[in-house]
Amino acid sequence: MTKLPVTRTRREFLKTTTGVGAAVTLVRFTPSLFRGVSESSESPAALASSATVAPSWVDKPMRWAQLTLVEDDPGKFDLAFWLDYFKRTHSDAVCLSGGGCVAYYPTQIPFHHRSAWLGDRDVLGELVSGCRKMNMAVLIRTDPHATYDDVQAAHPDWIAVDAQGKPRRHWASPEMWVTCGLGPYNFEFMTEVKKEIMSRYHADGIFINRWDGSGQCYCAHCQENFKAASGFELPRTDDPQDPARRAYILWRQQRLFNLWQLWDSEVRKINPDSCVIPNTGGGALSSLDMKRIGEMAPMLVADRQARRGVAAPWANGKNGKEYRAALGRKPVIGLFSVGLEEPYRWKDSVQSDAEIRIWVLDGIAIGMRPWFSKFSGTLHDSRWLKCVEDIYDWANKNQHYLLQETPIARVGLVYSQQTAWFYGGNRAAAKVEDHALGWYQALIEARIPFEMVHDGLLNAEHVRQFKTLILPNIAALSDAQCEQLRAFVKNGGGVIATYETSLYNEWGVRRKDFGLSDLFGVKWSGRIESPMQNSYLRLEHEAAPHHPLLKGLEDAPRIVNGVSRLEVEPQAKFEQMPVTLIPSYPDLPMEKVFPRQEKTDIAGMYLQQIASGGRVVYFPWDIDRTFWEVLAVDHFKLLRNAAEWATNETPPIETSGPGFLDVVGWHNRDSITVHLVNMTNPMAMKGPYREFISVGEQKVTVRLPQGVRAKMVRLLVSGKQPQVNRAGSALTVLVPSILDHEVIAIDI
Ligand SMILES: [Zn+2]
Numbered sequence: 001m002t003k004l005p006v007t008r009t010r011r012e013f014l015k016t017t018t019g020v021g022a023a024v025t026l027v028r029f030t031p032s033l034f035r036g037v038s039e040s041s042e043s044p045a046a047l048a049s050s051a052t053v054a055p056s057w058v059d060k061p062m063r064w065a066q067l068t069l070v071e072d073d074p075g076k077f078d079l080a081f082w083l084d085y086f087k088r089t090h091s092d093a094v095c096l097s098g099g100g101c102v103a104y105y106p107t108q109i110p111f112h113h114r115s116a117w118l119g120d121r122d123v124l125g126e127l128v129s130g131c132r133k134m135n136m137a138v139l140i141r142t143d144p145h146a147t148y149d150d151v152q153a154a155h156p157d158w159i160a161v162d163a164q165g166k167p168r169r170h171w172a173s174p175e176m177w178v179t180c181g182l183g184p185y186n187f188e189f190m191t192e193v194k195k196e197i198m199s200r201y202h203a204d205g206i207f208i209n210r211w212d213g214s215g216q217c218y219c220a221h222c223q224e225n226f227k228a229a230s231g232f233e234l235p236r237t238d239d240p241q242d243p244a245r246r247a248y249i250l251w252r253q254q255r256l257f258n259l260w261q262l263w264d265s266e267v268r269k270i271n272p273d274s275c276v277i278p279n280t281g282g283g284a285l286s287s288l289d290m291k292r293i294g295e296m297a298p299m300l301v302a303d304r305q306a307r308r309g310v311a312a313p314w315a316n317g318k319n320g321k322e323y324r325a326a327l328g329r330k331p332v333i334g335l336f337s338v339g340l341e342e343p344y345r346w347k348d349s350v351q352s353d354a355e356i357r358i359w360v361l362d363g364i365a366i367g368m369r370p371w372f373s374k375f376s377g378t379l380h381d382s383r384w385l386k387c388v389e390d391i392y393d394w395a396n397k398n399q400h401y402l403l404q405e406t407p408i409a410r411v412g413l414v415y416s417q418q419t420a421w422f423y424g425g426n427r428a429a430a431k432v433e434d435h436a437l438g439w440y441q442a443l444i445e446a447r448i449p450f451e452m453v454h455d456g457l458l459n460a461e462h463v464r465q466f467k468t469l470i471l472p473n474i475a476a477l478s479d480a481q482c483e484q485l486r487a488f489v490k491n492g493g494g495v496i497a498t499y500e501t502s503l504y505n506e507w508g509v510r511r512k513d514f515g516l517s518d519l520f521g522v523k524w525s526g527r528i529e530s531p532m533q534n535s536y537l538r539l540e541h542e543a544a545p546h547h548p549l550l551k552g553l554e555d556a557p558r559i560v561n562g563v564s565r566l567e568v569e570p571q572a573k574f575e576q577m578p579v580t581l582i583p584s585y586p587d588l589p590m591e592k593v594f595p596r597q598e599k600t601d602i603a604g605m606y607l608q609q610i611a612s613g614g615r616v617v618y619f620p621w622d623i624d625r626t627f628w629e630v631l632a633v634d635h636f637k638l639l640r641n642a643a644e645w646a647t648n649e650t651p652p653i654e655t656s657g658p659g660f661l662d663v664v665g666w667h668n669r670d671s672i673t674v675h676l677v678n679m680t681n682p683m684a685m686k687g688p689y690r691e692f693i694s695v696g697e698q699k700v701t702v703r704l705p706q707g708v709r710a711k712m713v714r715l716l717v718s719g720k721q722p723q724v725n726r727a728g729s730a731l732t733v734l735v736p737s738i739l740d741h742e743v744i745a746i747d748i
Pocket of ligand 1: 159160161180181182183217218219220221222223
């Protein structure tokens with residue numbers, strides 16, 4: 001194990017992380033943050049004790065509504081309209097504005113700012129009682145991230161401070177101040193706010209928004225607490241190899257987990273069947289450890305409000321799968337807004353129906369329960385109402401089939417927060433996430449159902465359902481994680497890895513060679529070629545005739561290479577090399593553009609068949625990242641073929657037909673469902689949805705698990721009985737056409 005400065009601070013963390021808000025019970029530092037460093041000293045039981053009991057209501061709501069009031073709503077917004085809308089949408093749970101930035105009830109807490117329009121009303125109370133009458137579960141929202149001059153004057157130490165030592169005005173509302181998320185404003189003041197709200201309304205839970213600070217804070221509390229915990233001054237660089245930065249990444253998380261636990265325990269003292277639901281989490285780029293979050297949270301809200309820019313329509317589904325990777329069967333709620341989510345923050349805007357539908361339908365398909373979020377009780381544009389009502393109405397009618405239990409997926413796509421934090425740093429989007437996005441796109445395009453897998457959960461129990469694990473440049477892996485992957489292959493599993501996977505340890509420190517060198521069958525020569533211009537891959541049809549990796553590329557003599565390549569030396573004996581390197585050659589002047597070497601014996605990928613039946617594919621280049629950037633169909637075919645070859649089994653669900661569909665299968669208690677979400681994009685430029693373009697006949701073959709018999713097959717969207725052909729345990733269902741989505745429901 002590489003010796004790292006941060007490890008010596010660990011014991012001190014345990015002693016001193018209380019700081020302000022000392023009443024909090026100390027959560028022990030999560031071993032996953034120190035994987036490989038001190039794992040043996042932490043017992044799994046210690047971790048389990050930090051997980052809390054789920055309130056009894058948590059798994060019930062299927063359709064959520066959120067109304068976030070703005071300050072001038074009281075006395076102005078139409079309360080009866082909203083209660084009626086909740087009813088019409090069959091919403092069975094709601095999130096209502098409580099306090100923090102603005103209190104919508106007559107708070108008694110000093111400095112808790114009542115809405116200037118509140119008068120002597122209790123708007124929150126009126127909403128809560130209306131929703132309770134409809135038997136809705138009620139969460140109350142607080143937002144602590146901004147406050148006022150009187151607070152700043154009385155408690156200047158509650159305000160966030162910038163790197164130059166100046167208290168921070170709010171970037172969008174300059175009359176306000178940004179609060180410190182890690183100090184007494186949250187630990188003391190907001191604790192009192194939550195206690196008051198819970199005492200008054202006995203809510204089912206408190207939803208905490210923007211609770212984790214707004215960028216790094218340099219206030220006196222942060223300086224002092226960080227120094228006491230780590231021995232370092234606050235970091236001034238964002239280089240994750242700076243020991244202070246590395247310690248800060250971990251310390252900040254620990255503060256927030258302590259804060260969450262403090263709030264949770266305080267509200268449970270008042271209502272034991274309640275909890276705090278933090279608005280937190282995500283994929284590799286999120287800053288709080290998802291494994292730990294998955295242990296602590298009874299449910300979570302995946303907050304991806306809408307597609308933006310050229311974002312893919314599956315981005316909401318991806319986010320939901322990342323949450324599920326950590327939460328397992330706990331409910332994951334898909335929070336969507338109905339407005340345009342662009343950097344200009346048109347918070348009162350309305351999206352097209354098609355944009356809202358594709359986003360929400362894919363969220364439902366991958367297993368999220370929908371949660372619409374509306375800011376402002378006063379409607380400036382009501383065009384979205386019907387669209388959301390229609391989706392919710394359909395979801396209500398088909399609720400029985402949407403209690404999705406076990407995803408039918410044999411492929412797991414791994415994501416790694418530690419790779420983003422310690423290897424990617426401030427370039428994690430390009431160095432880490434773009435590789436995952438390339439694979440995500442390719443798997444959907446290939447219509448291979450798959451799940452996301454958290455790299456902290458590679459143990460046998462969590463990966464048992466998968467035949468193949470894909471590691472898209474998962475650069476930072478501990479020895480223990482490498483061992484888990486070896487065990488997976490030893491048990492017959494397939495692994496596909498790209499580029500620098502396992503070339504760094506869990507702290508982002510480069511190894512001499514891959515941690516998975518033996519699995520890949522190659523060792524790193526120490527050189528990286530990047531960027532590669534005008535390089536190709538030769539397809540060796542003669543040396544490797546009809547090779548499965550070349551499926552669909554039979555007529556291609558060569559395809560484009562990627563942009564970055566590691567030089568590696570084979571250690572194992574590779575019988576066949578279906579793809580070999582054509583090195584870069586000049587791309588200008590045009591007269592000089594001719595290959596200097598037509599053929600090499602350098603492989604473009606390394607395929608290993610292990611005796612156990614496991615198969616390994618290693619691409620020493622950035623095929624996935626390049627695919628995401630360029631979307632070359634030849635790269636897609638290689639990725640698809642690699643996934644099929646490594647998985648090496650008849651898939652449980654196969655789909656053919658025109659269009660770009662997200663295919664998601666579920667095995668439920670008394671049904672098997674296959675969601676087909678039509679992502680065939682109608683727009684020529686960028687990715688906006690104006691309308692759905694219907695795609696033609698889809699042939700879907702579902703292979704039923706042993707002992708499972710199909711009773712009835714129906715289509716939940718068209719309402720029709722499809723044509724079904726049975727052959728043994730395989731059902732082939734013909735879906736005549738799909739406009740936005742279809743769900744094949746097989747009663748079992
Ligand atoms: Zn601070």
